[in-house]
Every structure is written in structure tokens, then in C-alpha cells.
Amino acid sequence: xxxxxxxxxxxxxxxxxxxxxxxxxxxxxxxxxxxxxxxxxxxxxxxxxxxxxxxxxxxxxxxxxxxxxxxxxxxxxxxxxxxxxxxxxxxxxxxxxxxxxxxxxxxxxxxxxxxxxxxxxxxxxxxxxxxxxxxxxxxxxxxxxxxxxxxxxxxxxxxxxxxxxxxxxxxxxxxxxxxxxxxxxxxxxxxxxxxxxxxxxxxxxxxxxxxxxxxxxxxxxxxxxxxxxxxxxxxxxxxxxxxxxxxxxxxxxxxxxxxxxxxxxxxxxxxxxxxxxxxxxxxxxxxxxxxxxxxxxxxxxxxxxxxxxxxxxxxxxxxxxxxxxxxxxxxxxxxxxxxxxxxxxxxxxxxxxxxxxxxxxxxxxx
Amino acid sequence: xxxxxxxxxxxxxxxxxxxxxxxxxxxxxxxxxxxxxxxxxxxxxxxxxxxxxxxxxxxxxxxxxxxxxxxxxxxxxxxxxxxxxxxxxxxxxxxxxxxxxxxxxxxxxxxxxxxxxxxxxxxxxxxxxxxxxxxxxxxxxxxxxxxxxxxxxxxxxxxxxxxxxxxxxxxxxxxxxxxxxxxxxxxxxxxxxxxxxxxxxxxxxxxxxxxxxxxxxxxxxxxxxxxxxxxxxxxxxxxxxxxxxxxxxxxxxxxxxxxxxxxxxxxxxxxxxxxxxxxxxxxxxxxxxxxxxxxxxxxxxxxxxxxxxxxxxxxxxxxxxxxxxxxxxxxxxxxxxxxxxxxxxxxxxxxxxxxxxxxxxxxxxx
Numbered sequence: 001x002x003x004x005x006x007x008x009x010x011x012x013x014x015x016x017x018x019x020x021x022x023x024x025x026x027x028x029x030x031x032x033x034x035x036x037x038x039x040x041x042x043x044x045x046x047x048x049x050x051x052x053x054x055x056x057x058x059x060x061x062x063x064x065x066x067x068x069x070x071x072x073x074x075x076x077x078x079x080x081x082x083x084x085x086x087x088x089x090x091x092x093x094x095x096x097x098x099x100x101x102x103x104x105x106x107x108x109x110x111x112x113x114x115x116x117x118x119x120x121x122x123x124x125x126x127x128x129x130x131x132x133x134x135x136x137x138x139x140x141x142x143x144x145x146x147x148x149x150x151x152x153x154x155x156x157x158x159x160x161x162x163x164x165x166x167x168x169x170x171x172x173x174x175x176x177x178x179x180x181x182x183x184x185x186x187x188x189x190x191x192x193x194x195x196x197x198x199x200x201x202x203x204x205x206x207x208x209x210x211x212x213x214x215x216x217x218x219x220x221x222x223x224x225x226x227x228x229x230x231x232x233x234x235x236x237x238x239x240x241x242x243x244x245x246x247x248x249x250x251x252x253x254x255x256x257x258x259x260x261x262x263x264x265x266x267x268x269x270x271x272x273x274x275x276x277x278x279x280x281x282x283x284x285x286x287x288x289x290x291x292x293x294x295x296x297x298x299x300x301x302x303x304x305x306x307x308x309x310x311x312x313x314x315x316x317x318x319x320x321x322x323x324x325x326x327x328x329x330x331x332x333x334x335x336x337x338x339x340x341x342x343x344x345x346x347x348x349x350x351x352x353x354x355x356x357x358x359x360x361x362x363x364x365x366x
Numbered sequence: 367x368x369x370x371x372x373x374x375x376x377x378x379x380x381x382x383x384x385x386x387x388x389x390x391x392x393x394x395x396x397x398x399x400x401x402x403x404x405x406x407x408x409x410x411x412x413x414x415x416x417x418x419x420x421x422x423x424x425x426x427x428x429x430x431x432x433x434x435x436x437x438x439x440x441x442x443x444x445x446x447x448x449x450x451x452x453x454x455x456x457x458x459x460x461x462x463x464x465x466x467x468x469x470x471x472x473x474x475x476x477x478x479x480x481x482x483x484x485x486x487x488x489x490x491x492x493x494x495x496x497x498x499x500x501x502x503x504x505x506x507x508x509x510x511x512x513x514x515x516x517x518x519x520x521x522x523x524x525x526x527x528x529x530x531x532x533x534x535x536x537x538x539x540x541x542x543x544x545x546x547x548x549x550x551x552x553x554x555x556x557x558x559x560x561x562x563x564x565x566x567x568x569x570x571x572x573x574x575x576x577x578x579x580x581x582x583x584x585x586x587x588x589x590x591x592x593x594x595x596x597x598x599x600x601x602x603x604x605x606x607x608x609x610x611x612x613x614x615x616x617x618x619x620x621x622x623x624x625x626x627x628x629x630x631x632x633x634x635x636x637x638x639x640x641x642x643x644x645x646x647x648x649x650x651x652x653x654x655x656x657x658x659x660x661x662x663x664x665x666x667x668x669x670x671x672x673x674x675x676x677x678x679x680x681x682x683x684x685x686x687x688x689x690x691x692x693x694x695x696x697x698x699x700x701x702x703x704x705x706x707x708x709x710x711x712x713x714x715x716x717x718x719x720x721x722x723x724x725x726x727x728x729x730x731x732x
Contacts, residue, residue: 003391011608014392022612023389025369026380026560028690059562060426061607064586076582091585100582188608194392196425196562196610216442216466219457220430221587241427242377242554244562244610246388324394 004324007354009138009166009299009340010189014250018193021253022246029243030236037252038238039230044255048191048263049164049183049201050174056200056226057251059244062165062186064221065198067095069161069182070132072223073206076100076215078129081122081158083114083149087139087329092132092163100215104128111140113294116148123156131160135167135183139329141301141338142290143171147178154179159209165189168199169258170270170298170342181206187247190298192343193254196247202227270297273346277339280355284362289336298342301328303335310337313361321357370690373720375504375532375665375706376555380616384559387619388612395609396602403618404604405596410621414557414629415530415549415567416540422566422592423617425610428531428552430587431564433461435527435548436498438589439572442466442581444495447488447524449480449515452505453695458498458529466581470494477506479660482514489522497526501533501549505695507667507704508656509537513544520545525575531555534565535624536636536664536708547572553613556664558709559620562613568593636663639712643705646721650728655702664708667694669701676703679727687723 006013028034038057045055058065070092074080080096082089085108093103106122108114114133122128131153136143146162153160159181164173168183169190175183181203188195200223202210210224217224220241229240258266274297278288281302289301304310310327311334317323328336339354372379394400404423411421424431436458440446446462448455451474459469472488474480480499488494497519502509512528519526525547530539534549535556541549547569554561566589568576576590583590586607595606624632640663644654647668655667670676676693677700683689694702705720 006392006394008394011392011394011611019389019391023385025385026372026377026554028372028374028377029561058426060430060586061609063607064426064430067585067587071584095585098582098585098588186608188392194610194612195395195608196613216464218437218584218587219433219461219464220426221433221584222464241429242552242561243427244560244613245377246560247562247610 002322004318004322006324007339007345008324008326009338010342011195012189012192012340012342013345014192014194015257015344017257018250018254021249022194027245029239029245032235034245034248035235035238038248039234041248041252041255044259045199045201047259048168048173050172051176051201051203053175053201053203054227056223057239057248058198058200058226059196059241060198061195062184062198063091065184065186065200066092066163067098068198068221068223069184069200070095071099071218071221072210072213073130073159073161073182074099074101075213078102079104079127080130080132081106081128083108083119083133083144085114085134085137085140085142085144088134088137088163096132111290113142113145114149116145116152119149119152120156123153123158128158131158133162135162135164135173136296136298138166138299140289141296141299143167143294143296147174150178150180159206166298167296170296170346171267175201175203181209187251190342191251191254191258193251194247196244197251267297270341270346273341273348273351274300276348277341277351277355281358284359299338299340301336301338304337308365309334313337313358316361317354317357321353323354323357325354368688370684370688372690373705373711374690374692375704376708377561378555378558378706378708379711380558380560381623381710383623384616384620387615388560393611395605395611398601400611400614401601401604404614405600407614407618407621410625411565411567413625414534414539416538417542417567417569419541419567419569420593422589423605423614424564424566424592425562425607426564427561428550428564429457431550431552431566432458432529433464434564434587434589435550435566436461436496437465437584437587438576438579439496439525439527439548440465440467441579444468445470445493446496446498447472447494449474449485449499449510451480451500451503451508451510454500454504454529462498477656479508479511480515482511482518485515485518486522489519489524494524497524499528501528501530501539502662502664504532504665506655507662507665509533509660509662513540516544516546525572532664533662536662536712537633541567541569547575553617556708557617557620557624559617560613562610563617633663636707636712639707639714639717640666642714643707643717643721647724650725665704665706667702667704670703674731675700679703679724682727683720683723687719689720689723691720
């Protein structure tokens with residue numbers, strides 16, 4: 001079976017250098033060699049998260065990283081407000097309730113970004129202990145006005161947790177400047193590496209709240225333990241547990257690749273790729289799910305507008321073009337298709353076979 | 367730098383077939399191909415755990431698997447009794463306290479297995495809601511009388527959680543027959559695969575207790591969610607989250623390798639390897655840390671008896687023989703060295719360079 005080039009929103013295609021970093025005999029998760037790679041990777045991640053704080057690389061996924069981050073910030077019985085922009089926003093509710101806290105959902109209008117004023121009103125109306133939202137909503141390709149939302153929360157004195165699983169590495173993140181307390185990601189999307197690692201970044205200002213937590217902290221899921229382990233054994237055993245060593249070496253190479261390109265160059269390239277894709281889709285008469293100005297740098301959702309079923313397009317691109325794209329999410333499954341343009345896929349030349357494939361599919365429709 | 371053949375107690379050396387299963391372009395964690403591999407691997411794991419119940423393959427490590435298993439079985443405020451046989455027993459305490467429960471430690475005499483009678487007395491003395499112990503204590507090479515201990519707990523009506531991270535795949539496990547409610551492992555030790563996956567096996571009889579849990583369940587850390595996801599989407603998206611796909615394919619190959627050899631043959635081979643190593647060490651005048659009859663099939667701890675520092679032996683074997691072994695744990699660090707004989711290392715011919723290396727090191731001591 002031919003390998004399908006993967007334009008689904010993660011795990012993304014991974015470069016040969018990153019894949020190669022995984023290969024070879026088993027290596028240990030202790031000792032100076034691994035420790036240096038682990039610490040170097042956390043330091044490189046700080047640049048991408050935009051923080052002088054702490055970053056943990058934790059075996060697991062973005063969902064685990066979200067659970068760790070949210071439970072760090074919330075005591076049982078407290079209340080989190082979640083900006084509900086779709087599936088990946090609403091699963092933050094799951095993490096909030098999973099630690100015994102209450103979740104209040106503030107709905108976001110379809111296709112639009114969350115309104116900072118609506119957040120301001122909501123925070124004035126009731127006692128909220130944490131604001132949570134996705135940086136990019138993978139199910140729709142919505143990129144939130146992260147900074148404006150964080151400023152509103154900050155003015156209300158409420159800490160902010162941002163799920164940047166789908167965004168990090170495709171667009172700017174400035175945790176410290178934007179006043180975000182805790183932010184998460186995963187290894188397999190905008191950071192262009194293999195799956196298996198959840199990432200949790202903690203601003204220096206967040207520790208007081210985290211340390212004050214009264215209800216049970218978990219064990220592996222307790223971010224304090226990861227921080228303390230790094231402090232205690234940075235040169236020999238920097239992580240709390242047996243690591244998927246190959247995945248850490250792969251992420252190390254991916255981070256070097258990202259920083260060698262330069263973050264500004266990289267983000268500009270993602271915007272150009274998105275604009276090319278969005279322009280090509282509109283030229284074909286297709287409508288985009290998200291309003292201009294809020295379209296994600298890493299993933300775009302396009303409406304079928306009743307002209308075809310997205311599953312037919314997905315199948316046609318796989319069969320005729322060796323390209324894998326994604327359908328919509330939930331109720332929109334057949335009404336939307338999604339193309340991710342993260343990492344090496346965020347190039348006009350790489351995306352052109354996708355736009356050509358969509359064009360030829362549409363031509364074959366009656 | 368030459369690759370050192372790894373005789374530390376995990377991650378173990380991995381065969382070329384298992385390594386090869388990881389290689390190649392990224393694959394997705396959804397779709398029939400991956401789903402079949404995931405489900406097949408869980409079904410093969412049931413044979414090794416000795417259960418007709420459910421097995422979850424969860425991105426993370428054995429420590430995470432322990433947290434998930436223990437928190438599934440305990441409400442906040444309940445009490446777990448932990449048989450404390452060393453470092454890896456006492457970190458079960460961490461998982462118990464991490465979910466807001468109380469931990470009572472029952473100390474196990476150095477070098478000896480836990481005494482079922484002592485457990486019987488302890489369970490008669492106070493209200494205990496869960497008994498926890500390690501199948502093999504990695505820090506000392508103690509293999510517990512798992513079945514006898516479980517029977518005592520069962521007679522007292524208390525469920526049992528067993529950490530089999532270091533044992534599974536090296537010696538029999540019969541969860542159902544032995545009356546164990548929940549048992550954990552990791553991919554990188556006796557199962558001979560790469561790190562990155564925690565394993566949680568749940569006996570059918572345990573679900574009533576798990577479903578009755580009142581205190582917060584976590585999200586990713588809620589075993590009910592993993593079970594429900596498998597039930598709901600076995601053919602397309604059997605796991606709750608983005609999986610480290612390569613690690614699952616590697617474990618699939620490793621499980622086929624294990625079952626092709628046959629479990630009985632495999633366990634006998636591990637016993638023979640252990641007996642060869644123990645015999646060779648005693649012939650060299652070295653004393654073993656664990657009494658006969660309770661020595662683990664997968665890892666052996668040998669005392670230096672003040673004749674040398676274990677770190678000097680570790681260094682000598684690395685420098686002169688391309689072999690990596692481990693020192694002792696905690697206070698015993700320099701007084702003990704440990705050799706793991708798991709998987710392909712559980713062969714007399716493979717172990718002989720280790721025993722030869724120890725012999726030549728001893729000859730060079732004054």
C-alpha cells in the first residue's frame with residue numbers, strides 16, 4: 001500500500017531527519033547523553049511557548065497534558081470557565097470535571113472567534129477560578145484571539161490555561177507577555193515530531209497557585225513532581241519516569257529544525273500556506289468555515305455546502321492522489337473537510353497537489 | 367561510541383524485528399489497520415496477564431499505569447495497604463496518596479518475600495480497601511508470592527492491585543485464577559518492546575468497584591473512558607487519544623514473538639537464565655540479595671559484600687566488555703549490583719559475557 005501524504009490535523013508528516021533520530025538500538029532514559037537532549041529540548045520549547053518558565057516533556061498525549069495542566073490549577077469544587085468553540089474545547093470540560101471542579105461553558109458563535117467582551121461579562125457575573133480555551137480549535141480551524149482573551153482574564157484576576165496542542169509551532173505563542181499561566185501541546189502536530197509526548201509549560205507566576213492546591217494532586221499527573229525531579233537530577237535523570245527515549249531524540253531534532261528556520265520565518269510560511277489554500281478553495285467556489293482573521297495557521301476547514309459528501313472527497317484524494325485529508329467533526333462530519341498545513345506541509349508547492357486534487361474532484365462532480 | 371548491551375532492568379534490549387516495526391513514515395492512530403493491531407495486541411496481552419478481562423494500552427509509562435489502576439480502585443479517604451519491599455513498592459504509596467486515599471505500609475524483611483500471614487494479621491487489624499504490591503521489586507530482584515498474598519486478601523474481602531511492571535513476560539501471571547482485580551505493566555521490560563506504553567489489565571470482577579467510585583475520576587487517567595472508547599470504536603479509533611503508533615506496532619511484534627515461543631517455554635528459559643546467573647555469582651563467592659525461592663525471573667541483585675564498589679564494576683563492564691549493568695538502589699547503591707535477564711537477555715549464552723566480565727573484574731581486585 002502506498003504511503004499517503006498526511007494532511008490530516010496530526011499526527012503530521014515527519015521529516016526524514018526526525019524519523020532517523022528515533023532509529024537504532026534502544027537507548028537509556030538516564031545518563032548525561034539523554035539528560036542533555038531532554039534539557040536542551042525543554043529549553044528550545046520555552047522559546048516556542050514564549051516563556052522563561054518551566055516546560056515538562058511527559059510521556060502521553062496532549063489530552064494527558066491538558067489533564068495535568070488543568071488539575072494543577074484547580075482545586076476540587078472550584079469553577080473553570082471554558083470558551084466552547086467545538087469538540088476540543090468541550091473536552092477541556094472533561095479534564096475540569098475529572099479533577100472534581102465545575103465547568104461553565106461560554107459558547108462561541110459558529111465560525112467566529114470568542115468575543116473578549118463576552119468573556120469580560122461572564123467573568124463579572126460569577127466567581128471563576130480558571131479560564132480555559134483552545135489556541136486553535138482542531139475541529140474547525142478556528143484560531144482564537146489568545147492575547148486579547150488572556151488580557152480580559154488577567155484584568156479580572158483569573159488565571160488562564162490554553163490548550164495549544166494544534167497551534168504550537170505554527171503561530172506565535174507568548175505565554176509570558178500574554179499573561180498565560182499554563183499552556184499545553186503535543187509532539188506530533190505543529191512541532192513536526194512523532195506522537196507520544198505531552199508538553200506542559202508553566203509560567204513562573206503560576207507556581208504560587210499550583211503549590212497552594214489543597215485537593216489531591218495525582219502522582220505522575222502532578223506537575224510539581226516533574227519540576228522537582230528536573231531540579232534534583234537535571235544531569236542524570238531529568239524526568240520522573242521511564243521515557244520513550246526515541247521520541248525525545250526525535251523532538252530534539254525537530255526543535256533544532258524549527259529554531260534553525262527561525263520562528264518568524266516559520267510562522268510567516270504557515271500564514272502564506274494557509275492563504276494559498278484558502279484562496280485556492282475560494283477560487284473553486286468553496287466556502288471556508290472560519291471568518292477571515294481567525295483562520296488557523298495550521299489547519300483549514302472548508303464547507304462542502306451540500307455539493308458533495310466530504311467522505312467522497314477524502315476517498316478520492318486517497319485513491320487518486322495519495323493524499324490523506326480529514327472530514328469534518330461530529331455533526332459536521334460530511335459537510336466539512338479539513339486540510340492541515342503544519343510543518344513541512346506548510347508550503348505552497350506541497351499543498352498544490354491537494355488543491356489540484358480538490359479541483360479535479362469537483363470537475364468530476366455533475 | 368559502541369552500543370553497550372543493556373542488562374539494566376529496563377528498558378531492555380529490543381530485537382531487530384521489534385525495532386523494525388517502528389520504522390518508516392508516520393502512520394495514523396485511526397483506521398482499520400491500526401485498530402486491528404491495537405486490538406490484537408490487547409488480546410495477546412490478556413494471555414500474558416492471565417485474564418479474560420480488559421487490557422488498556424495507554425501512552426505513558428508504568429508509573430502512569432499504576433496511578434490509573436490505583437485511582438480506579440480507591441475513593442478519596444479510603445485506605446490502601448502496601449507491602450513495602452523497597453523503592454518500587456513505596457512509590458505505590460505516592461499513587462495512593464495522589465488520589466486522596468491513605469497508605470498503610472506493611473514492611474517486608476530485607477531479602478525475603480512478604481509473609482502472607484503478616485498480611486492476614488494486618489487485614490484483620492484494620493479496615494483496608496485495597497492491597498497493593500509489586501510482583502517483582504526491581505530494586506532488589508524480589509519476586510513476591512503473588513498468588514498466596516492475593517488469596518489472603520481475597521479471604522478478607524479486599525481487592526488486590528499488583529504492579530507487574532518488572533515481571534510481566536518473565537514469569538507467570540494468572541490474574542483471574544489468583545483473584546487479582548487490577549494489574550499493570552509497561553512495554554519496555556519483560557515484554558521486550560520500546561518504552562512509551564503503560565498497560566492496565568482489569569479483571570471482570572473489578573468493574574463494579576471501579577464504577578462505584580465516588581470521588582473525581584480524572585479524564586485521561588479514567589480507565590472507564592478507555593474501556594468505553596474501545597467498546598464504542600473498536601474498528602476505527604480504539605484508543606482514547608493520539609497514540610504513539612510506532613510503539614504499538616513494536617509491541618504487537620513483540621507480543622507475537624512472545625506467544626510464538628510459548629509462555630511456558632519462555633518462563634522456563636527465564637528461570638534457567640536466572641539460575642545460571644545466580645549459580646555463577648555464588649561460584650565467584652558473591653552473595654545474592656534475595657533468598658532462594660523468591661528470586662525474580664527477570665532481574666537479580668548481587669551483594670558486593672564490601673569487596674568492591676558496584677560503580678567500579680559497572681564502569682569496568684562498560685569499558686572492557688561493552689556491557690551495561692546497574693548498581694543498587696538508594697542506600698544500597700554501592701553495595702549491590704543488578705543484572706537483568708529479560709527477553710533475549712534471558713539466555714545462558716547471552717549472560718555468559720556478563721559472568722565472565724564479573725569474574726575478570728574480581729580477579730583484578732587485590
